Amino acid sequence: MLVTRMIRIHILTLLLCLPMVSLSAANAEDTAVRLAALGLENVRVTEQADEAVFAAFESTSYRGTFRGAAVGIEELGRLYPNINTFKVLLMENQMPQMALTATRVDGQWRVKGDYDYSEVELATSNMKRTNSSSAKIDITAYPMFTWMNHRLDVLCEYVVSLAPTVEASLWKGNRITLQGIIPVSYYVKSLKNPTYVRIGIADIAQDMTSRNGKWQATLAGGFFFFDRLGVDLRLAYHATRNLTIGAEASYTGEAVVNDGHYDISAPDKLSFLGKADFYEPYTKLQAQLMGGRFVYGDYGARLDVSRHLSDYTIGVYGILTGGENSAGFHFAIPLGPKRQMRKGAVRVKLPDYFDWEYSMDPHVEYFLEQMGEYIETRPDENRSAHYWQPVHVAQYAQRILNKNIK
Amino acid sequence: MKRGIFLLTVCFLAGLKMTIAAQEYHGITGLLQVPDAEADSAGTFRGGIAWVDKRMLPDMGSFNDGIPFSAPCYTIGFSVWEWLQLSYSGTIGKIHGNKSSNEFNYNQDRHVNLKLLPLKEGRWWPAVAIGWDDIGNLKVFGVEESMTSNNYFEDLYVAVSKHVDVKGYEFGAHLAYRYYTWKKNKDRQGICGGITVRPAFYKPLRGIVEWDGLGVNVGADVLLWRHLFVQAALAHGQGFSGSVGYQYRIKF
Numbered sequence: 001m002l003v004t005r006m007i008r009i010h011i012l013t014l015l016l017c018l019p020m021v022s023l024s025a026a027n028a029e030d031t032a033v034r035l036a037a038l039g040l041e042n043v044r045v046t047e048q049a050d051e052a053v054f055a056a057f058e059s060t061s062y063r064g065t066f067r068g069a070a071v072g073i074e075e076l077g078r079l080y081p082n083i084n085t086f087k088v089l090l091m092e093n094q095m096p097q098m099a100l101t102a103t104r105v106d107g108q109w110r111v112k113g114d115y116d117y118s119e120v121e122l123a124t125s126n127m128k129r130t131n132s133s134s135a136k137i138d139i140t141a142y143p144m145f146t147w148m149n150h151r152l153d154v155l156c157e158y159v160v161s162l163a164p165t166v167e168a169s170l171w172k173g174n175r176i177t178l179q180g181i182i183p184v185s186y187y188v189k190s191l192k193n194p195t196y197v198r199i200g201i202a203d204i205a206q207d208m209t210s211r212n213g214k215w216q217a218t219l220a221g222g223f224f225f226f227d228r229l230g231v232d233l234r235l236a237y238h239a240t241r242n243l244t245i246g247a248e249a250s251y252t253g254e255a256v257v258n259d260g261h262y263d264i265s266a267p268d269k270l271s272f273l274g275k276a277d278f279y280e281p282y283t284k285l286q287a288q289l290m291g292g293r294f295v296y297g298d299y300g301a302r303l304d305v306s307r308h309l310s311d312y313t314i315g316v317y318g319i320l321t322g323g324e325n326s327a328g329f330h331f332a333i334p335l336g337p338k339r340q341m342r343k344g345a346v347r348v349k350l351p352d353y354f355d356w357e358y359s360m361d362p363h364v365e366y367f368l369e370q371m372g373e374y375i376e377t378r379p380d381e382n383r384s385a386h387y388w389q390p391v392h393v394a395q396y397a398q399r400i401l402n403k404n405i406k
Numbered sequence: 407m408k409r410g411i412f413l414l415t416v417c418f419l420a421g422l423k424m425t426i427a428a429q430e431y432h433g434i435t436g437l438l439q440v441p442d443a444e445a446d447s448a449g450t451f452r453g454g455i456a457w458v459d460k461r462m463l464p465d466m467g468s469f470n471d472g473i474p475f476s477a478p479c480y481t482i483g484f485s486v487w488e489w490l491q492l493s494y495s496g497t498i499g500k501i502h503g504n505k506s507s508n509e510f511n512y513n514q515d516r517h518v519n520l521k522l523l524p525l526k527e528g529r530w531w532p533a534v535a536i537g538w539d540d541i542g543n544l545k546v547f548g549v550e551e552s553m554t555s556n557n558y559f560e561d562l563y564v565a566v567s568k569h570v571d572v573k574g575y576e577f578g579a580h581l582a583y584r585y586y587t588w589k590k591n592k593d594r595q596g597i598c599g600g601i602t603v604r605p606a607f608y609k610p611l612r613g614i615v616e617w618d619g620l621g622v623n624v625g626a627d628v629l630l631w632r633h634l635f636v637q638a639a640l641a642h643g644q645g646f647s648g649s650v651g652y653q654y655r656i657k658f
Contacts, residue, residue, distance in 0.1 A: 155498065155512045284658075307486055309449045309658035314484055316492070329494070358494070405657055 028127065031055075031079050036131035039341045040072055042094055044127040053080050054123040056089035056096075058133055061341050063334060063352045064311050064384060065090070065097075066393045070400035073102045073109070089120040090393070094133060095173040095207045096121055097388040100397060109401040113390025115213040115238040138167045139348045142379050144181065150361055151189070159186040163200050165379050173207035177222075179379055196257040199223045201379050214238050218377075225376035228295065229255040230267040232375045236275075241391050246275040250375045252295065271295045273374065281391045284308045286315070286383065295373040298322030302372060306330070306383050308392060310405055311353070313383040324366040330357035332382035338406075355382035431458045431649070432539065432559075433483030433493030434521050438462070438625045438639045438647070439618040440598045442580040443535035443567035445523045446485040447655055453482040454635065454651020458497070461621065461641040465590035466515060466558045469499040476645065483519075491521045497559075517541070517559050532568035539563070560587045561595075574606025584619070594619040614639070629653065 031053075032043040039061030046054050053076055059068020069090055076086050084104040090097050099117035103110050142163040149156040165179040179200035186195050203222025209215065216236045223229050230252030238244050249272045253265040273292035279285070284307055291301030300321020306313050311334040318327040336350035361367045380386070387393075399405045433452060435444045439462040446452075460474040469475070483493030496514040517540035527533035540559035565582035581599040586592055600616025600623075610629040615622065625639025625647070635651040 149496070149514060149516065152501070152513060153511050155514060309656045312449070312656050312658070314486065329492070 027079075029130075031076065032128070032130040034079060035072055035075055038071055038075060039339060040068060041131045041133040041136075041342070042091055043130040044124040045076075046124055046127050047080075047083075048123065050083060052085040052087055053083055054087050054089075054120050056091060056120060056124045058091040058094065060133060060136075060138075061339055063336060063338050063340075065387055066396040067311075067338060067400065069100055069393060070397040073100070073111070073397065074401055077102075077104055077109075087120045087123070089117045089124065090388070092386065092388070093169040093173055093175050093207060094171070095209060096213060098213065098390045098393065100390070100394055102397070102401070109398055111394040111398040111401065113392075113394030113397075114241060115390055117213045118211055121211075133169060133342075135168060135170055135345070136342060137346045138165075138342070139346065140165045140167065140351055140379075142179075142351050143354065145356065150367065154187075154189060157188045159188060159195070160184050163379065165200070167379075173209075175205040175207070175220075175378070177201050177203055177205075177378060196260060198257040198262075199255070201225060201377065203377055205377060220377040223255055224250075224252065225381075226373070227254060227256045228252040228375060229264060230269075232377055242279050242281075244275075244277040246277070248273045248275065248290075248375070250295070252375065269295055269297065271375065279389045279391055281395055284392075284395075286313075286389070286392075290374075294321060294371065295375060296370045298369065298371045300372065304330075308383070308387075310396060310399075311384055313387075315383065319372045322366070322369065322371045324363045324371055326360050326362060326366055326372065328357060328359040330383075331355065332384040334384075351380060353380060353382055353384050355380070355384070431456050431462075431479040431481060431495055431497065432519050433481030433495050434491050434519050434537075437580060437600045437602065437614050437616045438623045438637070439641070440580065440600050440616045440623075441521070441535065441537055441539075441563050441565045441582050441584070442578075442600075443523060443527070443533035443565045444578075445488050445491065445521070445533075445535070448485055448487045449656035449658055450485040450653060451483070451656070452493075452635065452651055452653045453480075454649050455480050456637075456649030456651075457647060459639075459641040459645030459647045461645050462618070462623065462639075462647055463497070464558050464586070464594065465588070466497070466499060467556060467590075469501055469513075469515065469558075471502070475499060476647075479649075481651075489523045489526075491519075493519045495519065495559075515556060515558055517557070527568065532566040535563075535565045535567075537563045537565070557587060558591075561585060561591070562587075576602075576604040576609070578602040578604075580616075 028045045031045045035043045035057055040057040041060050043057045057072055062068030073086055086102045088100045096117045098113055098115050099120045101112045142165055144161040144163050146159040161181050161183045163179050163181045168176050181200040182197050183195050201223055203220050205218055205220035208217045218234045221231045232250040234248045236244050236246035251267045251270050253267040255264045271293055273290045275290045278287045286306045288304040293299050298321045302317060302319040304315055304317040306315025313332045316329045332353045332355035335354040336352050340349045435446055436442050456479045458477055458479050460476045477497050477499050479497045481493055481495040485491045496516045498512055498514045500510045501513045502510050519539045520541055521535055521537040523535045525534040539561050540557045542557035542560055561584045563582050563584040567578055567580045569576055569578045579601055583597055584595055586595045596619055598617055598619045600614055603613045605611060613626045615624050621642035623639050623641050627637035629635050633653055635653050637649045639647045641647055
């Protein structure tokens, strides 16, 4: 009798559990498909005992770092009306960048971000990946505008170029960029180089990160901005959610077009810079300090202070290097639409942002000796794109979720 | 000759947040040639081109061989916060690049402006602004006898503004004191100010009468379709100035 009762209990327990197991599995897969339909890639979803939903995805179809996150969280909230906690891992080039925790109370969202994504990654690591981004190619035509107004004999010099760029990621953390620069219109008296078709950025890069997200590193090799060829290594340590300390070292040679042919020199210039980056959420200010040896051998330091206004970033900077000083301003403004879906293997898209920097160059030596120069390894290296700062991303994801901004 | 100059114009708008108008060749909020204490909503961008009559421009040194001239200008400005505005402006004129030659070429004087508003307008007190036009070297005081840099537009100012509403018409009274760092601009130094009026039937329109230290300027401006800014003025009853610009406010 006892054995029979125990068997009945076990069978009853099994029968009660089966619907929960099969319902959860179907929901998670179905949810991943629904998220993929919104343009999110590398989607993995799982649930934790009706208390929280864990999801990992990449928002390549959405401009910026926070908009795709908000879209994903909102959809998760809609698909799981009885769950109020959602933990999301955000990725770029299949590499984890940060985690968001979104909680819903009385219809209002509260979002917090952190570099430590280990919990979400562990929860989702064994789940099936939906809508892989591997080997998908983006073709983007970046406009480039160079404007110089420092000469005494002409009002200004300018070069307007088009830079078609092919970008792809083949494996986790990988990034391949191939860019050509085609001058479209120009008036330049002193420089020949800007008037030739030439290579912009042509490099391969690999991102690496520690398990808890505290350490990040990027190694790149190839052609960089501006007219450099070599290798570049960047390290970053996220000391707190607001403060990141890092360093960059590059070893490059010159790759310049002269009279229609390339003059390439072996790497001979070593640059190393220490960096600190701090984000203050109330004022939405980002302060960046870097100092060390710039590309062309001058020693100095530069301070940038920028304000983030949703997708827009406007800032000013001052630099003291090689005994000279300069200052200027820069901005990054949205150029393409908020969403550009990637439905096949190849996507032709508009650039997400237009960024520009104006430098005073008050001293001739500063300009002629190319002081204060540093390496750029990607065509959209600005303070809006790829700004994976968890406090900033959480702040604006929350504003979108609560309909404060679109 | 100015190299690229980075000038921050800080402007803080207190009180009434109507459509905000700009000093045409500075890219910051103000009257025609005279500064005021109005600011703008944070995240507002403005950019434009202007034709500025010579009576509104300061002495510009070797430009045009020292002879006053009317000039085209361009400007971009941004309100980082309600209390902080920055702008970058350029004034185009003729100059002898090669002094031994009689040939001239066109060049530009670039300057950066900063406007800060520490006090917002209240019911009983005015808004207060502090500004620095054409930020150059930090030696502001005492640069009188000779031009050691090319900060032609450089001045420091304090401005106050107070608005009253009378049957839907918004009247504004504006008063400022300007200190010019270059001796040749000292005749404009001192008290300046103006009166503005926005009609009840069309708030984006603004009428302006001002005293700029040398003469009276009369003008008007309007913000059309929330983005297109147009300003026109008669300088000292003789010269025409006008500008067209674009304004956009970021929603963040």
